[in-house]
Every structure is written in C-alpha cells, then in structure tokens.
Amino acid sequence: DEFVPKHDEL
C-alpha cells in the first residue's frame, strides 16, 4: 500500500 510519511515535522 502507499507509503504514508510518518509526520516527524512540526
């Protein structure tokens, strides 16, 4: 499945 970027930014 599509890679869901882990939200590591503010």
Added chain:
Amino acid sequence: MNIFRLCGDMSHLAAIIILLLKMWKTRSVAGISGKSQILFATVFTARYLDLFTSFISIYNTCMKVFFIGTVYFTIYLIYMKFKATYDSNHDSFRVEFLIVPVGGLAFLVNHEFAPLEIIWTFSIYLESVAILPQLFMISKTGEAETITSHYLFALGSYRALYLCNWIYRYYAEGFFDLIAVVAGVVQTILYCDFFYLYITKVMKGKKISLPA
C-alpha cells in the same frame, strides 16, 4: 533534522515570541487578527493530537507544547486580557469560507483515509490559509505596526524555510510529502505581497501603509 528546518522552526518560534512581546509590552492587541490566531490554534491542536501517542524527540515534543501553549495564551490576551484593544470591526474575515472548503479537501485529498491522517491533512491545508484574516485586516486598516510586520516576516519565512527543508530532504533522504509541499507553496505565496512591502519599506525604516 537539517539546518533549513531548524531555521524554519526558530523563525516560527521568533514570530510567536515577537507577537507575545508586542502584546505584553504595549498591553495592546491593536492590529492583530484574533481570527487568524484561532485558526492557528486549530492548526496546532489538529496537528499535534499525536503529542502523547507518538514520541519523535525531546525537541519535537517541547516545540509542540510551546506552540500550543503560546497560541492559546495569545487568544486569551486578545479576547480576554486586552479585549478592550481588540479591533473586531476590522477583523471581519469570514473564516467559515476557509474552514469548510479546507475540511472538504482534507477528506478528498489525503495520504490515507484514516481519522488522524485526515485531521493532520486538515491542519496542513488550514495552516496555508490561516494568515488570510490577518492580511485582510491589514488591508482594511491600511497599515501595520512595525512590530507586527516583523511578526509576519518571521511567520512567512518559517514556511519558506520549510520549502528548502523539503528540497533538502528529497535529495538527502528521498523524503517527499506532496500535500505538505503544495500547501507550503500556497502559504508562502500568500506572503509574497507582504514580503515585497516588508523589504521595500520596513527594511528602510518606514512603516507599512497600504493604499487603503
């Protein structure tokens, strides 16, 4: 973490501190849009829901707590402590015209149709237009205090620096988040007009006064 993102976060931090200093020192919220601050509070609340569920770093957690704390304190100053100086007549932007389309778009265009992801996407889209009530208020009053101009310059620079961060992360880590990038470009473009005024006027010691 990279230098662009660090400078971006510091610029964002500076903007919030400049705003708080302006309010505290002048004991006035004149020229500040309470609606924009409410939108920013919505952005931070929606984006930082994972504050207690996913730990990224001490830095990340501290900054999130600071951003959420200060934006709600700013709203307290505007609508309670210095309410008498709040210019609600000029702060008349219809925020429902922002929230409804942005909310709909977050449902339609996102990375994953999951509650937290849709809420995160909503916060990204909302942040890109959250400054509109403030810019609208300045266009209505026809001028901005110099300290408010510095606040807006720092706030606009933060997302412009994030664009550099995303370019760097694309080449250095192969990281790419189309939604954040597109919203970041829109957000930065909205400041361009202001950046022009800031560089041509404020940098030369003049005040920003738009043709009313």
